Amino acid sequence: xxxxxxxxxxxxxxxxxxxxxxxxxxxxxxxxxxVALIGGNGAGKTTTLRTVSGMMKPKHGTLTYQGQNAxxxxxxxxxxxxxxxxxxxxxxxxxxTVRENLEVGGYTVLDKALIEQRIQEGFGFFPRLKEREHQLxxxxxxxxxQMLAIxxxxxVNPKLLxxxxxxxxxxxLFVEAIFDIIVKLNRERGMTILLVEQNANMAxxxxxxxxxxxxxxxxxxxxxxxxxxxxxxxxxxxxDE
Ligand code: ATP
Numbered sequence: 001x002x003x004x005x006x007x008x009x010x011x012x013x014x015x016x017x018x019x020x021x022x023x024x025x026x027x028x029x030x031x032x033x034x035v036a037l038i039g040g041n042g043a044g045k046t047t048t049l050r051t052v053s054g055m056m057k058p059k060h061g062t063l064t065y066q067g068q069n070a071x072x073x074x075x076x077x078x079x080x081x082x083x084x085x086x087x088x089x090x091x092x093x094x095x096x097t098v099r100e101n102l103e104v105g106g107y108t109v110l111d112k113a114l115i116e117q118r119i120q121e122g123f124g125f126f127p128r129l130k131e132r133e134h135q136l137x138x139x140x141x142x143x144x145x146q147m148l149a150i151x152x153x154x155x156v157n158p159k160l161l162x163x164x165x166x167x168x169x170x171x172x173l174f175v176e177a178i179f180d181i182i183v184k185l186n187r188e189r190g191m192t193i194l195l196v197e198q199n200a201n202m203a204x205x206x207x208x209x210x211x212x213x214x215x216x217x218x219x220x221x222x223x224x225x226x227x228x229x230x231x232x233x234x235x236x237x238x239x240d241e
Pocket of ligand 1 (some may be wrong): 016019021039041042043044045046198
């Protein structure tokens with residue numbers, strides 16, 4: 001099969017004021033892939049996703065999404081082109097019900113029947129959300145909120161899904177459930193996924209390729225199975241002694 005580049009970053013530099021968070025990042029995500037971005041605290045993983053989804057503007061370098069420039073293009077425009085970002089910490093609307101959260105996620109979808117169809121698809125992926133349809137988002141467990149955050153992002157039927165630490169703070173059972181859905185979205189829907197994770201073990205298990213970040217730079221990249229075997233990675237991120 002031919003490889004189609006969905007996302008490409010070349011020598012991307014992003015700053016917070018004077019803080020140089022991304023120091024020349026180059027990476028690609030091909031259509032149909034799950035790509036994992038791993039690395040320790042403060043490595044720049046979240047900043048990479050924010051730059052990709054238009055929440056931050058790179059100061060230097062090029063960023064293309066589906067062959068078109070995406071650097072500094074506003075987040076809502078990028079979203080309209082089929083990219084959806086599940087931010088770190090979930091950020092669901094605590095005062096809205098599960099259903100209302102999903103409706104907000106689909107606000108750019110004008111066809112009411114399609115909105116309803118996507119809500120039902122979300123309930124298909126996450127039966128727990130169906131059971132809690134009228135519960136306030138803020139009263140749900142962390143794992144349930146993460147499910148809601150993902151289901152909300154799916155309301156626009158994205159081509160590219162950005163997931164920032166979906167397993168953070170979740171019990172092992174929820175972690176399994178979330179990773180199962182990631183694989184399912186990729187295999188059954190052909191969804192392309194860029195996954196940021198501190199849980200490198202799980203991320204490398206589901207990903208096709210991976211990039212390892214450290215202090216704003218990419219230190220290593222390759223097939224996820226090879227990265228998982230790498231001794232320096234095992235020591236730093238996979239809990240090996
Ligand atoms: P973590 O897993 O801890 O979230 P990360 O790899 O996602 O780490 P980033 O959050 O992208 O890392 O942070 C990269 C660098 O940018 C860090 O040095 C961090 O302190 C800095 N940074 C992140 N957010 C801000 C901000 N809002 N203002 C200033 N500096 C920031």
